[in-house]
Amino acid sequence: MTTFLLNREPISLTDTDPDMTVLEYLRQDAGLTGTKEGCASGDCGACTVVVGENTPDGLRYRSLNSCITFVHSLNGKQVLTVEHLVRNGELHPVQDALVRHHGSQCGFCTPGFVMSLFALYHSEAPPQREAVLSALSGNLCRCTGYRPIIDAALEVLQQRHGDAFDLEREAIEAELGQMETSVLPNTPKADPSVGFWQPRTRQELAKTLESAPDARFSAGSTDLALEKTQSSRSLHGLIDLTRVEGLNSVIVDDTGIHIGAAVSYSDLEPALLADYPEAAEWLERLGSRPIRNRGTLGGNLGTASPIGDTPPLLIALGAEVTLASGHGERRIPVAELITGYRRTQLQAGEWIDTVHLPRRRPGSELRAYKISKRFEDDISTVCAVFYLEPDDERVAEIRAAFGGLAATPLWLPDWQASLVGQHWPSLDIEEAARRLADELAPIDDVRASARYRVRVTANLLKRFHLETTRTDQLSRVFNSGVAHHA
Structure with a gap:
């Protein structure tokens, strides 16, 4: 069962295909057609939605590409679309600013821009052009030339003073907290290789792999989902790693920076740039903000793509990776992990567990x-x-x-x-x-x-x-x- 909030409405899905995307659910099942399909690959931003989730610092809103996000990953979270922003007949401040600045022409891309700006509105980003460009890096427009959109964004950031969603924050946090206990596998199927699993511990992960050895790992799925949206393949069994304790955390100590394989680029950014600020542009160019909100270090390594941008940085820094299974773990240099085109050293029953970066040495130089x-x-x-x-x-x-x-x-x-x-x-x-x-x-x-x-x-x-x-x-x-x- 997958349980989440669609705005404020609790939704429970059972017997849903493991590879159903958020976009498919919103348009086909929920009837929310404001969210558009453009490229179906996470490039254009027409499908952008905002997902809220509880963190140690409270409720956090982030933008993501619904076309390459599996609906099961919403478990225990809140999803918002452009239809949800109007309250009591009044436009949200970001919508109102776009209207006044003439930030829309044909309108196809507009819902995606609205949702990216909504996420920016609820962030701690300063009212500066650079913050706006970063937030809108995943949204393409072929009509306006961007200037009126940027003007609207700067104005709304300079004047933001809270909205209806801030007033609901505590209630949403409580509702999502109650859902946390309902994160369970889907209804069992006749074929154990078909389904969706969301283990919480490494022990549960190992048992899941034993029962469904042909299932694929899923975290950000920014590459995996393209097999469905671009190649029309069915992904029958998926194991979501984002809830596994230890795989979703970053630990910094004297021995290094230890990054769980399911940590998103956005979440590893503070620790990485604290030691290696020269990697800032490299990180920004890994993908748009919605992609960095979903994409993971472990996923980029595991896909072993020849155009993956993280292996060169990790190899140059002398990073190591821990490969784990139900029988133990082994630690190898990242330079030895990828053995060929889309091939790695991973053996049956193993997963990429943690990436270990050395701490910065005084006087060292890095450029990416x-x-x-x-x-x-x-x-x-x-x-x-x-x-x-x-x-x-x-x-x-x-x-x-x-x-x-x-x-x-x-x-x-x-x-x-x-x-x-x-x-x-x-x-x-x-x-x-x-x-x-x-x-x-x-x-x-x-x-x-x-x-x-x-x-x-x-x-x-x-x-x-x-x-x-x-x-x-x-x-x-x-x-x-x-x-x-x-």
Whole structure:
């Protein structure tokens, strides 16, 4: 059974297909057609809804793409659509601002913009343009040119003073709290491989895997759901990892940053950026805000996609991953996890449990670069991450990893070893870049040629060297505007 609040109405679903999406439920079952289907892949934002859930800090609202979110993941949560924002015949402040600023023309995308702005309204984001752009990063409009939408968003943020949903907050928290105890598997099926399971502990997870060995793992499902929406495949058995204790938490201690596999990008952001602020742009470009609200580190590793952006960063930082099962666990470097195209070291009965990042070492340098056709919400042509630990200006350790170039992330131990001990500021960077290019063997595809990828990757190494050695020259480059054409 799946139980959630649709606005303030308790909903209980039984015998529902494991792969029914929130969008399908809203339009077909609930008759709420304000939420639109555009791309069915989480790219356009027409299907954006807001989900509320209890956290240790109280009720939290976040935007998500309903087209690639399974309805069972709403268990114990509240879902809001554009139809729910009007109260007592009055528009919500974000709707009113969009009307007054003429932020809608054809109107197809408007419900998604409204819901993203509603989530922003209920966040702690400052009334600044950058916060608005981040919140709207997953919403596309082909009519207005965005300016009136941004103007409306800035105005409503500057004037926000609470709404009807703030008045209902305590009541909603209580109702969701009561639902927490009802998170159970679906009605048993004749075939144990068909169904939806939401275990709470690692022990329950191990037993579920034993009873349904062919079931697929589900957390954010931002990649998995595309098998249904883009390839028309049925996903018969799903095991939701988001409620498993330990897999949904981030622990920071002296030994490292320990990130549960089901932690979303939005939830890992504070801990990651506290130690590695240089990863901010990389994290922002992983996907739009709704995607980062759902997508998980474990999921990105587990899919072993050749264009996954997290493996290069984790490999460059020397991260490790714990693989667990009902019989124990083992810890390996992330660099050894992915063994081929869409293949990993995971064995039957195992799951990705925790990713371990080392704490920041004093004096170290990190840069994470992503080259793609669009700035955000696009797959990488090249993702290059460089990490350097200097000792008296000599290379004590350097690690680099590259995504989007081949069937698996590339990392070049021999090339890295050749740089150890060299004086970093006076390094012959042209020679180092040439040797790097010689070791790369990227693919040709519709995104870019192999030749282009080699050239870009070598140039990113030069950029890393420039940014970490010649600060005065770099300042002149950026001030002259040359960097905008790099």
